[in-house]
Amino acid sequence: MTTTPTADWLRLDQQICFSLNAASRAFGGVYRVVLKDLGLTYPQYLVMLVLWERGDLPVKKLGEHLRLDSGTLSPLLKRLEAAGLVRRERSARDERSVEVRLTGEGAALRERALEVPRRIAAATGFDVDEIRELRARLDQLTAALDAAALEEMPGQGVQ
Template sequence: MSTEQTAISDSLRLDDQLCFELYAASRALTGVYRPLLDEVGITYPQYLVLLVLWENGPSSIKEIGAALQLDYGTLTPLLKRLEGMGLVARRRRADDERTVEVALTDEGTALRERIKDTPVRISHALSLTAAEIGALRGLLRKVQTNIVRYTATSTATNTE
């Protein structure tokens, strides 16, 4: 283990915990989203579902779950609420009745226009340059990829 790794791993101070920085930043960022989404009556997780549908069109629950890294049990209540609000419709696929497809309603499609300035409003709150946002996004994706790889390796090693 390098000296740098030892220094990082030996610290139990809150200020030295990367997990806390990620947690606090995530809470702060979703806090900025909250009033913007309240204006149109949706929550942040509902917004994420709508983003997937606006980007990909009608999608199976499995596809939405994969895109958002959410399990069926978490996603289903979100979809039920969105359906109750008239923003999405769920239906079984004709070619495979085991698969439930989710599609935007006209209201769901129209909502996109009402909140299309959300990313710009969020970027103002971040006060980062486009290059900084790109670098941060890249680092977060690298962190996620590395953790998934580490977890898969650790799980495989522990089961042997």
């Protein structure tokens, strides 16, 4: 922003947050179409990705992976459970903890989901290396913003 005149810093087209939000909304539109056949929304798809990768998890750990609080995650899990894709059960080791487990149907859905990343990648118009580079830069951005938020609010943590 140092080469941009100060008067232009408040222009919408100069805001990285707006560009990221617009890209996120555009992704949402593509995911809505691609995930329709699986009967999943994008947030539900993210939950399934973590469970396919990690297996059974406590709700708290699942939320940490997805950067979601329990108030946001609980309704997602209820809908996935109603669809027969996951089960939520109290942990035998800790009654306060709820474990999320894939059902057989939820595990089987993984095979049908294998085409999703290819379709999304094709929609971006980027090649695999460009996607990896963009993801790495976004991960760097996220880490920098998390660190900046911690500096601004010591002891508060990032939600």
